[in-house]
Amino acid sequence: MPDISPRSPVPPVMFVHGLWLAAASWDRWQDKFAAAGFPTLAPTWPGEAPSIDDTRAHADDQAGIGIDEITAHFAEAIAPLHRKPIVVGHSFGGLIAQKLLAADVAAAAVAIDPAQIQGVKTIPLAQLKSSFPVLGNPANAKRSITLTPDAFAYGFGNTLARDESDELYEHWSIPSPGRPLFQAAFANFAPGSPAHVDTGVERGPLLIVGGGRDHTVPESVSRATHHRYHKAHTENDYMVFADRGHSLTVDHGWEEIADEVLDWLAAKGFRA
Template sequence: MSTPVLFIHGLWLHATSWEPWIELFGEAGYSPTAPGWPGDADTVEAANAHPESVADHGIDDVVDHFAALIAALPERPIVIGHSFGGMIAQKLLGQDHAVAAVAIDAAQIKGVLPLPLSALRATLPVFKNPANRRRAVTLTSEQFRFAFGNAIAEEESESLYQQWSIPAPGKPLYEAAAANFNPHSPAKVATDNQSRGPLLLITGGKDNTVPESVTRATLKQYRHSSAVTDILDFPDRGHSLTIDGGWRDVADASMNWLRAQGF
C-alpha cells in the first residue's frame, strides 16, 4: 500500500496550488491529497467570491479538521505544510497523527521570539484592523508581491496571485502573535515529543513573511527531543517557493529527505 501524503496550504493560497506536488508525489508511488482548510471552497474563484466562509477559523479548528481527515485514512500520513500549513504539520506530527513532516517556511510557533520587521509588514493587512481577527482578509497584488513574490519577477508574482491567491482568516495570525503570552496558546507544538516521526524544516533565505531567523529559532525549540529534526536552507528563495518556477527543487529535496528517512 502506498504511503499517504497530506499537503496543507497556508494563508492566502488555495489547496489546488499543490497540484504540481501531488502529480510528482503520485508518480513517485505515494498517495497524495491536498484538502482545504475548514470553509475553503473547491476553487479559487469560489473562495474569492465567498470570503466569509473561512472567517473566524483558528489554529485549533484547522488542526482538528486535518486530524479528522487523517483518522479516515488507512494509515498515518506524511504531512507537508507551507507557512501556517507548516505550523499545522508540526502540531499534527507532535500529536502523533503523522509518521513524518516537512514544514516549509512554517509560521511562528509558541516559544519563537524573533519578530523581524519584514514579517510585521507582510502581516500588516491583517493587523491594521483589530476587527480582522473575526474576518477573512484578502491581499492586494502589491501586498502579495511583498509577502510571497519578492524573490521572483514581478510578472510571475502577478501570475501566481491571479492563479492561487484567496482570502484568509485573520484569527490564526492573532493567535500566533499572542502565543508567548498565553500558556494555552493553540500555536504551542509538542516540540519535546521523543517518539514522534522525523521533521524537516525548510527555509527561504529571502522570505519576508517567515524570515530564516524564525525558522532557525523554531529549530531550537526542538532541542529537548531526540527525534530527527533537520533544516534545509534555500538562500535565494522567498515565500512563494512552493508555487513559483523553482517549486521542483523544493519538492525534490523534500522527497529525497523523506526517502532518506525510510519513507
C-alpha cells in the same frame, strides 16, 4: 481518497497549504509525489470551497476560523486513511504539520517556511511589515482577508519578477481568515495558545525548510523554530534555500524544493 492499500510500500502524503494560497496550489506537488509512488491528498481548509472562484466569492465562509479548528479539520481528514500520513505543510500549514506530528497522527512532517510556534521570539522587521495589513486592524481577527497584489508581491513574491508574482496571485490566491495570524503573533503572551507545539514528545522525523529571503516567515524565524526542538530525542532536520522567498512552493523553482523533500523522505526510509 488516496490508495492506502496495505500493499503500498509508503504512507500517503497529505499537503496542507497556508494563508492566502488555495489547496489546488499543491497540484504539481501531488503529480510529482504520485509519480514517485506516493498516494496524495490536499484537503481544503474549513470554509474553503474546492473551487478557487467559489472561495473568492464566499470569503466570509472562512471568517473567524483559528488554528485549533484547522488542526482538527486536518486530523479528521487523516482518520479515514487508517494509516499515519506524511504531512507536508507550507507557512501556517507548516505549523499545522508540526501539531499533527506532535499529536502522533502523522508518520513524518515537513514544515516549509512554517508560521512561528509558541516560544519563537524572533520577529524581524520584514515579517512585521508583511503581516501589518492584517495585524494593523484588530477587527481582522474575526474577518476573512484578501491580500492586494502589492501585499502579495511583498509577502510572497519579493524574489520574483513582478509579472510572475502577479500571475501567481491571479492563479492561486484566495481570501483567508485573519485569526491564525493573530493567534501566532500573540502566542507568547497567551498561556495555552493554539500555536503551542509539544517539541519534546516522541514522534516521527521532522524537516523544517527555511527561505533565506522570505519576508512572511523570515529564515531566522524558521531557524528559531528548529532550535525549539534541540532537546528533543527525535529526528529534527533543517534545510535552507538561501535565495528563495515565501512563494517557493508555487513559483518557477518549486520543483527544486519538491525534489529535496523527496530525497529527505527517501533518506528517512520513505520510498516506493
